[in-house]
Structure formats: structure tokens, C-alpha cells
Amino acid sequence: MRELADGETMTPKVRGVEIHARSARIARARVRKAGGHATITGSDFFLLEPTASYSAVIGNPPYIRYQEFSGESRARSRAAALKAGVSLTGLASSWAAFTVHSALFLKKGGRLGLVLPAELLGVNYAAAVRKFLFERFKSVQLVLFTEQVFPEAEADVLLLLAEGFNEGPTDHATIYQAQDAEALASLSTPLRWAPLDPSAKWTGLLVDPDAIEPLRSLKQAGHFTHLETWGDTTLGMVTGNNSFFALSPARVTELGLPRKDLLRLSPPGSTHLRDLSLSAGMMRQLGRNGRATWLFRPAAEPSAAAKAYITAGHLAGVDQAYKCRVRTPWYRVPLLAPADLLLTCMNADTPRLSTNDAGAHHLNSVHGVYLKPSVNELGRDLLPLASLNSVTLLSAEMVGRSYGGGILKIEPREADVWAMPTPSLVQARASELGAIKECVAKLLRSGNLMEAVAMVDQTLLLDSGLVTKTDLRNVRTARTMMATRRASRSDRGR
Ligand SMILES: C[S@@+](CC[C@H](N)C(=O)[O-])C[C@H]1O[C@@H](n2cnc3c(N)ncnc32)[C@H](O)[C@@H]1O
Structure with missing residues (x-):
């Protein structure tokens, strides 16, 4: 119903519009009860x-x-x-x-x-x-x-x-x-x-303006910038059918597929990206746990086992999935180069960056960050660590969107403007950051994200005198409020 109120007379005259007859009757009764005079048009x-x-x-x-x-x-x-x-x-x-x-x-x-x-x-x-x-x-x-x-x-x-x-x-x-x-x-x-x-x-x-102030002044002083200063964030690859193309090592053995028909793959999903890096050792462990660490991507001349698997896929109608149907041949997933960093795009806590030490390809459940050559080495070594600071966490809540179920979603365009320490700040604090890296990684592995963040805050922001303790408290409170607001929505099952 729309109610158009002309409140300038003693008895408020209310003109309303309601398409539904019963709701119009209820509206009339309610306005009358409230002491007004209602004319509700059914339209x-x-x-x-x-x-x-x-x-x-x-x-x-x-x-x-x-x-x-x-x-x-x-x-x-x-x-x-x-x-x-x-x-x-x-x-x-x-x-x-x-x-x-x-x-x-x-x-x-x-x-x-x-x-x-x-x-x-x-x-x-x-x-x-x-x-x-x-x-x-x-x-x-x-x-x-x-x-x-x-x-x-x-x-x-x-x-x-x-x-x-x-x-x-x-x-x-x-x-x-x-x-x-x-x-x-x-x-x-x-x-x-x-x-x-x-x-x-x-x-x-x-966000409380006091909390944004440190972010603004850190940016103005050249200590913080956007992620796009470091590199490009892009969507991951789309297979068209992950259960056909993404394979666990056990499945690879069962199908008898040789290495030339396979590429290393960060498994679908992103729960495995909770550390500072995705290493070859972690990939092996994920594979042992049955995760799909291989992408079926046959060589120009597929092996006999690959040909058999392609035929099986065809018989099962995998080639009819939209993404497969529109490419030639249907079984060759368009490739993206392995990214330098992997960025989780759907997050219960905060978006995470991990260095792609395993050189794995990635699907669209994560974004890839391709670092610029000038900052490639520094970024691979220290950006995932340096990004775990409270200012960056607050910025993630501001640039991302609160998705259903309390999830914070971040799209590549949003990641482009996500606040990060500048290459010059990370360079200036490189040896101090290097010294806490292992300790932070251990905290992350044991699920202590906020303790890890406190350690990075101390090293990157407080010890360098870039923010005061009060600034940091404001930033943290604002971030906690935003994250809690997002999570409280999921508690209500929406
Ligand atoms: C959210 S309900 C609000 C009902 C009531 N006005 C209230 O505030 O309790 C929206 C109302 O808009 C009415 N409505 C939907 N489309 C409409 C339209 N095109 N023109 C007029 N009313 C419409 C529905 O019938 C419904 O009663």
C-alpha cells in the first residue's frame, strides 16, 4: 500500500493506494483507528x-x-x-x-x-x-x-x-x-x-569516522594503497563441471592418467587457503585427504587413458554443460597462468591472501592476484603476511559485500580498491616482518587469526609509529562491529 498523507489539517487526511482489496480495507481501518481520515484507492x-x-x-x-x-x-x-x-x-x-x-x-x-x-x-x-x-x-x-x-x-x-x-x-x-x-x-x-x-x-x-581516519591518513602519507598497486586480481577458471575436470590423486590413479594430461590445481573451494602460502607439501597432504589437486587438461595428443575418459565424459553428457558446449574441444578448459597469490572470495572471517608456492592453477572459487614485476618478489614473500593487519581487515568489510549466511564476498573489482600496505612500507619493515612470519603462520594454522593480526599490527603499524594505540583500537572496534553485524545476520538463518 502507498499512503499519501496531507498532514496539514486537524484530522490528518490520508490518501492511499493499494492494489489488494483486503489490504486496502485493513489500511482504511488502521488510519481511522489512528484518528485520521482515509481515502484508499484500489489501483x-x-x-x-x-x-x-x-x-x-x-x-x-x-x-x-x-x-x-x-x-x-x-x-x-x-x-x-x-x-x-x-x-x-x-x-x-x-x-x-x-x-x-x-x-x-x-x-x-x-x-x-x-x-x-x-x-x-x-x-x-x-x-x-x-x-x-x-x-x-x-x-x-x-x-x-x-x-x-x-x-x-x-x-x-x-x-x-x-x-x-x-x-x-x-x-x-x-x-x-x-x-x-x-x-x-x-x-x-x-x-x-x-x-x-x-x-x-x-x-x-x-563505519565510525574515527576509525576511517587512520586509513585515510595512512593512505595520504603513502603508507597504504590499494591492492591494484601491487597487481591485478582476476576471476579463476571455469571448468563447466568440476566433478569431471577436478580430480583427486586416487581418481587419477584409478583412471590411469599420465602427468602430461594433468595440471596442478588448487582444489575447488577455499577452506584450504588459511595459511600464508599454498606449498607443494600442503598440496600433497590435500591430495592424500582426497581433495582434487589435479585438473584434467589433456595434452594436444591425449593419452589412451585420457581419450577413454573423454569418451566417458561425452557419454555422461559432460560435453553438453553450457561452458563445455561453447568451447572447442569441449574438454579443454581455457587456462589461466598460475597466479602469484590466491585470494579467497567468500569468507566467514576475512579475505585471505596466500602465496601460490605450489604453482597451482585455480578455479573460480578463488581469485588470482598477478603481481607486477617490480613488486613480485616482495609481494610473494610478504604481502599475505602484511595484509593481516587491522586496517586492511576493516577495509575488507567496507569494500566487500555481506552475502547470505554471514559471508563476506569480495569481487575482483572490489579487491582492486582493498587497502593494503604500500610496497615501500612492506620493504621498510621487511626484516621485522620476516622475523614474525613463522610465528604468524603457526597462529593461523591453529585458527588464531586475531592473535596473528595483533602480531602484524604491532610489527607493521605500532612499532613503526604509524598509528597510535587509540587509532588501532578504533579501527579494531569498527571492524569487529561490521563483522559481528554480518555474522549476526547469519545467526538468524538468513
Ligand atoms: C510491504 S506491504 C505493506 C502493507 C501495508 N501498507 C503496511 O505497511 O503494513 C506492500 C503492499 O503493497 C501492495 N502493492 C503491491 N504492488 C502494488 C502496486 N503496484 N500498487 C499498489 N499497491 C501495491 C501490496 O498489496 C501490499 O499490501
Whole structure:
């Protein structure tokens, strides 16, 4: 339902729109009970021509995903948004067009209050809506919840209060955090968030400005940079059928495949990348544990055993998988050179970099980082270690996206802007970092990530006098808050 409130009379007059007859009746009853006078029109909201005549528009629009939001209804909603100059992609969920269309009913200076999914902050298709809000309103306020407000609904929600329609632009948003709906009565001090580009995603905005300050000044002083300064991050290889192409040593023996038809492979998944490096010895151990450490990649002239396996694959229909069908021959996986570093892209704790000492190829369950020649040796030796500092961990939470199940996902484009110590800082601290390397590796092997990070923080940041203990505490608290927020969402089974 959309409720269009004209709150300037003694008895608030509320005009509403609701497509569903029963919900319209409930809405009428609720407004009456609250002391208002309701006129609810039963209609598709997008069939209403906006008149810029209301002082306030409030609503709780439907969140219909693009898969289900189709046909005429979607076409109408996109046309309505386009009237406000907002071009929504075919991937946009319904709330995006509702937000824009709602605003067009406001007179100059009007206010918009909506319950929206937290997707507003991060998804690409909402970029145009974020930009619209900053451009058209004088002020934008958001309330984010640390706990789920509507337990029966799938989505995390936030509250949007945009004021001063057609009196914008504004260069910042004011962000409040509340635990739940009850906490709305006593909101804490807000954060001021001023993005350079409002259409860029807003997810980093949850960070306390005091925590970002060390990152900003470390960057400005040339001690921190982005991962792309070190090298390129790219997606891994796609086989089309991992169970056919990725083989354990035992399976290789069973099939009688010779070495020339095989390439060393970092096994599918990334749980094995928890150390500073992936070594040949670890690969052997993974293979003994039944993990797929070989990629079936037949030589130009496949062996007899490889030919038999190809035939078996053909009979089983492996060649019909989309990725296999579109390449010639279907059984030759397009190769990427082994990367210098492997980067885990789906993480419960934090993205990890490991040096690829085994020279293994990798699949798309991890990203490959190809270091620039000028920093190759230094990066292979020390970047995975140096990256385990609190500033880099905080940055990962800001550039990555919180995925279902509490997972932090990082895409290559996001990894490009992930904060890392600069080559010159790592070089300057090389001997000190070298001295703690083995100890940090042991801590990682025993699952003590945060102790390992504390050790790197001490060596890289505190001993060198680059940050104070207070700075570091702020950074760590902010990182813990973001990681906990992400994890608490998974506890609720979403
Ligand atoms: C999240 S519910 C909110 C219900 C109620 N307004 C509330 O706040 O409790 C979204 C409502 O939007 C209605 N709706 C969905 N598509 C609509 C459309 N195109 N035009 C008008 N209402 C629509 C649904 O029937 C549903 O009642």
C-alpha cells in the first residue's frame, strides 16, 4: 500500500493506494483507528499520474524481485521512474520504482518516509535511486537496524526519511543506528556520511569516522594503497563441471592418467587457503585427504587413458554443460597462468591472501592476484603476511559485500580498491616482518587469526609509529562491529 498523507489539517487526511482489496480495507481501518481520515484507492500505484501536491508521502512498498516482477506492471513502474529521469535496469526490485514514483507526488519542500530494504545501500541497481535522493532532497536520513525488525520478512530493512523535495542537492546523509524498532525512541548520535559519488554503494557508511581516519591518513602519507598497486586480481577458471575436470590423486590413479594430461590445481573451494602460502607439501597432504589437486587438461595428443575418459565424459553428457558446449574441444578448459597469490572470495572471517608456492592453477572459487614485476618478489614473500593487519581487515568489510549466511564476498573489482600496505612500507619493515612470519603462520594454522593480526599490527603499524594505540583500537572496534553485524545476520538463518 502507498499512503499519501496531507498532514496539514486537524484530522490528518490520508490518501492511499493499494492494489489488494483486503489490504486496502485493513489500511482504511488502521488510519481511522489512528484518528485520521482515509481515502484508499484500489489501483496499481503506477497507473496514478503524480501530482506534486502532497506535503508528505509515507509507505512500505513491496519488495518484489525482478524475477517475479515482470510484464506490464514492471514496464509501467520503469516508465514512471523514467519520468523523474531515473533509469532503472531490468534487475531492479519493485521498491526502487516505488521510491521514485512516491517522491513525484510531493510538492516542493515535501517529505518522504519509506520502509525500504537495506539493499538500497549496496546493490548496483539501486545506484540511480541513491543518486536521485541526494540530488533532489535537501536532507537524507537513514535509520539502520542491527537486529531484524520484521522477523517474518526475508529482507533486512531500513527507514528512509528524505526532506525538502526539489530543494536539493545534499552532499551528505545522516545515519542513525538502532538495535530494533523500540530503540527508535532514543536514537544515538548519528554519523554524517558524505560520499564523493552518491551512486557508489553506501555500505561503508556504517563505519565510525574515527576509525576511517587512520586509513585515510595512512593512505595520504603513502603508507597504504590499494591492492591494484601491487597487481591485478582476476576471476579463476571455469571448468563447466568440476566433478569431471577436478580430480583427486586416487581418481587419477584409478583412471590411469599420465602427468602430461594433468595440471596442478588448487582444489575447488577455499577452506584450504588459511595459511600464508599454498606449498607443494600442503598440496600433497590435500591430495592424500582426497581433495582434487589435479585438473584434467589433456595434452594436444591425449593419452589412451585420457581419450577413454573423454569418451566417458561425452557419454555422461559432460560435453553438453553450457561452458563445455561453447568451447572447442569441449574438454579443454581455457587456462589461466598460475597466479602469484590466491585470494579467497567468500569468507566467514576475512579475505585471505596466500602465496601460490605450489604453482597451482585455480578455479573460480578463488581469485588470482598477478603481481607486477617490480613488486613480485616482495609481494610473494610478504604481502599475505602484511595484509593481516587491522586496517586492511576493516577495509575488507567496507569494500566487500555481506552475502547470505554471514559471508563476506569480495569481487575482483572490489579487491582492486582493498587497502593494503604500500610496497615501500612492506620493504621498510621487511626484516621485522620476516622475523614474525613463522610465528604468524603457526597462529593461523591453529585458527588464531586475531592473535596473528595483533602480531602484524604491532610489527607493521605500532612499532613503526604509524598509528597510535587509540587509532588501532578504533579501527579494531569498527571492524569487529561490521563483522559481528554480518555474522549476526547469519545467526538468524538468513
Ligand atoms: C510491504 S506491504 C505493506 C502493507 C501495508 N501498507 C503496511 O505497511 O503494513 C506492500 C503492499 O503493497 C501492495 N502493492 C503491491 N504492488 C502494488 C502496486 N503496484 N500498487 C499498489 N499497491 C501495491 C501490496 O498489496 C501490499 O499490501
